[in-house]
Amino acid sequence: MLAERQHEVGHLEAACATWNLALDDYPLVQSGRADARVREMFRLIRPHLKNATARTLDERARAVTPAALHT
Numbered sequence: 001m002l003a004e005r006q007h008e009v010g011h012l013e014a015a016c017a018t019w020n021l022a023l024d025d026y027p028l029v030q031s032g033r034a035d036a037r038v039r040e041m042f043r044l045i046r047p048h049l050k051n052a053t054a055r056t057l058d059e060r061a062r063a064v065t066p067a068a069l070h071t
Contacts (some may be wrong), residue, residue: 016057
């Protein structure tokens, strides 16, 4: 996923913007792959929750995804 690559190269805010775009469509998608990507997103942003953009993404993602993915 593009956001994961952006995160990997140190572009946290760009990654958060891309993840936000993915979250726009997430409620319309029923896919194990999408769920796996959301789990990975939570894992990758966890160390960055002091960053306002990452924290906002985390809060939004928790609102639109099942609690089982938040680990």
